[in-house]
Amino acid sequence: MAQARIGVVGLGTMGAALALNIADNGFQTAVYNRNSTVTADFMANAGDLAERLTPAETVDALVSSLERPRAVLVMVTAGAAVDSVIEGLLPLLDEGDLIIDGGNADFHDTRRREAALAEKGFNFIGMGVSGGEEGARHGPSIMVGGPAASYEPIRDVIEAIAAKYKDAPCAAHLGPDGAGHFVKTVHNGIEYADMQLIAEVYGLLRHGDGRSPSAIGRLFEDWNGGVLQSYLVEITGKVLQATDPDTGAPMVDVILDKAGQKGTGRWTLIEALKMGQSPSTIEAAVAARSWSSAKSIREHGERVYPSDDLHMGPVLDSDLEEALLAARIIAYAQGLSLLAAASDEYGWDLDLAQVAEIWRAGCIIRSALLDPIAKAVRDGLPDGQLILAPSFVDRLAPAIPALRRAAAAAIAGGRAIPAMTAALGYFDTMTTARGTTDLIQAQRDFFGAHGFERIDGGSGHHGLWGR
Numbered sequence: 001m002a003q004a005r006i007g008v009v010g011l012g013t014m015g016a017a018l019a020l021n022i023a024d025n026g027f028q029t030a031v032y033n034r035n036s037t038v039t040a041d042f043m044a045n046a047g048d049l050a051e052r053l054t055p056a057e058t059v060d061a062l063v064s065s066l067e068r069p070r071a072v073l074v075m076v077t078a079g080a081a082v083d084s085v086i087e088g089l090l091p092l093l094d095e096g097d098l099i100i101d102g103g104n105a106d107f108h109d110t111r112r113r114e115a116a117l118a119e120k121g122f123n124f125i126g127m128g129v130s131g132g133e134e135g136a137r138h139g140p141s142i143m144v145g146g147p148a149a150s151y152e153p154i155r156d157v158i159e160a161i162a163a164k165y166k167d168a169p170c171a172a173h174l175g176p177d178g179a180g181h182f183v184k185t186v187h188n189g190i191e192y193a194d195m196q197l198i199a200e201v202y203g204l205l206r207h208g209d210g211r212s213p214s215a216i217g218r219l220f221e222d223w224n225g226g227v228l229q230s231y232l233v234e235i236t237g238k239v240l241q242a243t244d245p246d247t248g249a250p251m252v253d254v255i256l257d258k259a260g261q262k263g264t265g266r267w268t269l270i271e272a273l274k275m276g277q278s279p280s281t282i283e284a285a286v287a288a289r290s291w292s293s294a295k296s297i298r299e300h301g302e303r304v305y306p307s308d309d310l311h312m313g314p315v316l317d318s319d320l321e322e323a324l325l326a327a328r329i330i331a332y333a334q335g336l337s338l339l340a341a342a343s344d345e346y347g348w349d350l351d352l353a354q355v356a357e358i359w360r361a362g363c364i365i366r367s368a369l370l371d372p373i374a375k376a377v378r379d380g381l382p383d384g385q386l387i388l389a390p391s392f393v394d395r396l397a398p399a400i401p402a403l404r405r406a407a408a409a410a411i412a413g414g415r416a417i418p419a420m421t422a423a424l425g426y427f428d429t430m431t432t433a434r435g436t437t438d439l440i441q442a443q444r445d446f447f448g449a450h451g452f453e454r455i456d457g458g459s460g461h462h463g464l465w466g467r
């Protein structure tokens with residue numbers, strides 16, 4: 001059998017789908033899984049692609065079946081498992097061979113691994129993959145970080161398996177060390193925000209307006225043909241129209257309303273706060289997931305504070321559509337600002353237009369907005385802000401009043417819309433030249449003699465404060 005172009009370690013959901021995708025694109029692919037029954041099942045289900053797949057019983061056999069310089073894609077659970085797989089591979093590899101971590105790694109781990117492997121003469125790249133199982137099988141969006149020279153030998157494979165936007169591969173080398181994994185992390189942060197915003201709009205229609213899930217699903221389906229066109233709106237339309245085969249109830253009604261928020265969403269926030277950034281829509285989305293897990297407290301709270309006397313006034317569907325558009329733009333804008341800050345902090349020189357371009361297809365946050373975002377970034381963002389780009393002012397200015405109307409109705413009705421209000425709070429703050437932090441500075445000077453800047457110049461001033 002021909003030597004394999006690449007080896008895949010880990011045949012879980014993503015590893016299996018990527019291995020099939022690589023083989024489907026004509027590359028001989030060696031595969032290995034710690035538990036060999038998984039490998040056997042994988043091969044048994046590979047159909048015609050089995051001839052382009054080389055199953056290996058051991059890591060040694062996997063490495064022996066690879067062309068040189070070797071390339072091994074590690075697709076195992078993020079964290080310690082990646083280190084343990086790398087440790088197992090190193091004695092079998094030669095200098096100049098390449099290890100690719102395609103999982104959702106914390107970018108600090110990627111920086112550490114890249115530096116440690118470079119010292120030993122090995123190449124390492126950290127590669128964020130988005131699109132879930134379906135994307136991995138038929139074309140994900142791929143965000144690569146590491147030395148550009150390390151990516152080059154495997155670029156043709158990665159570009160072949162990536163999603164295509166008008167023939168352009170949604171895969172790119174974005175910068176050194178952890179750049180790819182950081183961009184993937186922020187992608188997921190935006191994904192959290194977008195999902196939460198969609199869920200809030202669903203909540204207003206369902207619990208505020210009393211509509212059925214299937215009717216709301218059809219509305220999302222319609223919206224997907226307009227300004228909200230996106231993968232997440234598309235799947236929301238489908239999810240809301242699905243029925244539970246056991247009970248005949250809407251599927252969404254039989255699902256417990258609790259979610260976790262352990263990985264990339266939380267990391268986005270932690271890193272943002274470390275850099276003095278505050279992507280409020282992402283924060284709200286992570287918070288909403290945390291709060292959701294406190295189910296018994298929420299049940300208790302509802303008993304103590306009944307809200308039967310609160311009623312949400314009528315909200316036009318067109319207002320909700322525009323409100324979601326406005327808040328979604330703000331979530332993207334906050335994500336881009338965070339990427340710009342990280343690029344400065346870590347010296348990555350990220351091309352944000354390129355990031356938006358590789359998000360146009362394949363990934364979970366793909367939407368009709370990404371191409372205009374890429375163009376706006378290429379034209380140069382005024383003050384580095386998407387919300388100030390003329391083409392986005394044209395979109396946001398008419399949509400913000402709808403966001404205000406939707407938010408006002410929701411608040412009057414006691415409906416939780418933390419991400420929508422977070423988006424609006426950010427927008428109103430960033431469009432108010434003189435805010436209220438003068439008072440914060442005065443308070444700080446009052447109790448801590450912290451000093452302040454005066455509008456007529458100079459810093460280190462103190463007030464008398466009538467004491």
Ligand code: NDP
Binds near residue numbers: 010035103104129130
């Ligand atoms: P799965 O849980 O489906 O598979 C995990 C794989 O890791 C299995 O092959 C498992 O082997 C292997 N593994 C776990 N621990 C070890 C270890 N210590 N040594 C060797 N192998 C190990 O995970 P996914 O495929 O979903 O995820 C893989 C990576 O991709 C993760 O980083 C995830 O965050 C990321 N990702 C996942 C997405 C998704 O939609 N699922 C989307 C994008 C990224 P075994 O069968 O022997 O247990």
